Amino acid sequence: MLELDIHKKLQGSRGEMDLDVQLSIKEHDFIALSGQSGGGKTTLLRILAGLEEASGSIRMRDEVWLQGKKSLPTQKRGIGFVFQDYALFANMSVEQNLLYVNKDKALANHLLELTHLSELKERLPSTLSGGQKQRVSLCRALMNRPRLLLMDEPLSALDPTMRTQLQEDILRLHKEFGTTTIMVSHDPSEIYRLASRVFVLDQGKIIREGTAKELFLKAHGSQKFSLKGELLEIIKADVIYIAVVAIGQQIVEVVLDENEAKTLRVGQSVQVNTKAFAPSLSQ
Amino acid sequence: MTAWETLDFEPFLISFKLAGLTTFILFIIALPLAWWLSQTKCRFKPVAEAISSLPIVLPPSVLGFYILYALSYNSPIGAFFEETFGIKLVFNFTGLVIASCFYSFPFMVQPLQSGLESLQKNMLEASYIAGKSKLQTLLFVALPNMKPALLTAVIVTFAHTVGEFGVVLMVGGSIPGETKVASVAIYEFVEVLDYTTAHIYSAIMVGMSFVVLLGVYTFNRHHNRRLGVA
Numbered sequence: 001m002l003e004l005d006i007h008k009k010l011q012g013s014r015g016e017m018d019l020d021v022q023l024s025i026k027e028h029d030f031i032a033l034s035g036q037s038g039g040g041k042t043t044l045l046r047i048l049a050g051l052e053e054a055s056g057s058i059r060m061r062d063e064v065w066l067q068g069k070k071s072l073p074t075q076k077r078g079i080g081f082v083f084q085d086y087a088l089f090a091n092m093s094v095e096q097n098l099l100y101v102n103k104d105k106a107l108a109n110h111l112l113e114l115t116h117l118s119e120l121k122e123r124l125p126s127t128l129s130g131g132q133k134q135r136v137s138l139c140r141a142l143m144n145r146p147r148l149l150l151m152d153e154p155l156s157a158l159d160p161t162m163r164t165q166l167q168e169d170i171l172r173l174h175k176e177f178g179t180t181t182i183m184v185s186h187d188p189s190e191i192y193r194l195a196s197r198v199f200v201l202d203q204g205k206i207i208r209e210g211t212a213k214e215l216f217l218k219a220h221g222s223q224k225f226s227l228k229g230e231l232l233e234i235i236k237a238d239v240i241y242i243a244v245v246a247i248g249q250q251i252v253e254v255v256l257d258e259n260e261a262k263t264l265r266v267g268q269s270v271q272v273n274t275k276a277f278a279p280s281l282s283q
Numbered sequence: 284m285t286a287w288e289t290l291d292f293e294p295f296l297i298s299f300k301l302a303g304l305t306t307f308i309l310f311i312i313a314l315p316l317a318w319w320l321s322q323t324k325c326r327f328k329p330v331a332e333a334i335s336s337l338p339i340v341l342p343p344s345v346l347g348f349y350i351l352y353a354l355s356y357n358s359p360i361g362a363f364f365e366e367t368f369g370i371k372l373v374f375n376f377t378g379l380v381i382a383s384c385f386y387s388f389p390f391m392v393q394p395l396q397s398g399l400e401s402l403q404k405n406m407l408e409a410s411y412i413a414g415k416s417k418l419q420t421l422l423f424v425a426l427p428n429m430k431p432a433l434l435t436a437v438i439v440t441f442a443h444t445v446g447e448f449g450v451v452l453m454v455g456g457s458i459p460g461e462t463k464v465a466s467v468a469i470y471e472f473v474e475v476l477d478y479t480t481a482h483i484y485s486a487i488m489v490g491m492s493f494v495v496l497l498g499v500y501t502f503n504r505h506h507n508r509r510l511g512v513a
Binding site for chain 2: 049051073074075076077078079080081083085087088089090091100101102124126140141143144
């Protein structure tokens with residue numbers, strides 16, 4: 001059981017805000033932290049790691065990590081941390097990166113095999129692709145068999161195919177090592193696949209929590225799509241208007257009437273709603 | 284006899300011995316300070332930075348005068364060393380080393396500090412998370428990833444010490460075989476109008492300085508390419 005109750009004043013992008021979070025996380029759970037950027041997710045993770053100060057308390061099982069002025073140093077918390085920008089030791093080969101944490105060669109080989117990195121173990125980080133670097137970073141985080149694995153947007157810098165592969169690696173390692181895992185993520189599909197619980201953080205407070213299903217299946221199975229997008233352009237075509245909207249990697253056209261066209265501004269973030277009466281799925 | 288045959292290389296040897304010793308001592312003293320300056324958020328950091336940079340802006344004569352005053356028998360420090368250990372600190376090689384350490388201090392601290400500051404912060408944090416102490420992190424992660432800064436610090440300190448003149452003259456005098464370094468020797472040759480020897484000495488200094496700097500820049504370029512930094 002991980003229990004935390006922390007407060008900290010933050011200088012956020014939208015002015016000063018109070019990070020004020022109470023959480024209780026079961027062991028071996030996979031937690032996703034979601035929400036708009038600047039909401040305090042990364043800070044929360046760094047406080048858990050002992051990289052940043054805060055007031056309040058953190059307890060991991062029977063250990064006290066934070067209580068008033070007393071804070072257990074990062075070194076003694078026995079955690080794993082995966083950074084968004086990998087943070088590999090640039091002077092060490094892939095294998096040395098792992099062995100620096102813990103001289104357990106068998107474990108290092110096992111992890112490298114699981115993540116298909118064995119053949120790259122002599123290479124320096126600068127010669128690896130982003131996905132390979134993040135796999136090394138994941139392996140390194142597990143070298144001291146952490147009870148708590150923290151990941152700060154581990155996949156946000158990777159392309160979609162690489163993400164899917166790494167999601168599988170993450171899930172497999174989470175299960176094999178029995179870690180309690182907390183991952184910051186913005187990607188609903190990623191959260192849906194990996195996390196058993198989701199906390200949405202906004203302006204330093206948890207505003208929603210639940211399973212990914214509860215939070216993301218918006219219309220509760222009413223065959224309705226609701227897609228967030230950005231309005232790129234409004235084109236007048238005879239009596240109607242056509243809105244060009246970017247949704248993820250796709251650009252779609254939506255027909256508007258004159259009244260709707262007048263209320264919308266180019267550059268606005270919009271929601272596209274449609275009934276999925278005849279959807280088709282293909283591979 | 285030509286100037287070449289009578290050429291005395293002792294001033295060069297003293298210069299290099301002085302520079303080598305100064306660089307070694309300063310590396311050990313400056314590294315902890317540079318580490319502290321690079322990591323601290325303490326509000327006194329600008330004060331520490333200003334003090335450690337003073338030797339860059341002070342005229343060597345000012346620095347030389349204070350050092351001379353502090354180390355001489357008239358000051359408590361000088362008196363203590365002479366009475367307790369029987370060591371004189373001025374007008375000998377020991378005094379020269381102490382003076383050079385003050386004079387070249389910022390040239391060691393600043394490259395080290397900026398090297399440490401330019402390291403990816405997450406990389407150091409990853410080392411702490413792996414359970415490693417600050418010392419282990421400094422030795423095995425920070426230093427190996429800032430080799431160009433290390434080399435710059437060492438070379439610039441060495442070169443700057445070889446090149447010093449004013450402080451050396453004030454604290455060391457110009458005692459042959461003891462405190463007469465190459466830069467002082469050149470000055471004296473010019474004074475007695477021995478331009479031939481002054482030319483030879485000066486050309487040697489220019490040539491060596493160029494070769495050393497060329498070596499540093501070539502190394503830095505290769506290093507940065509290999510680690511994919513630049």
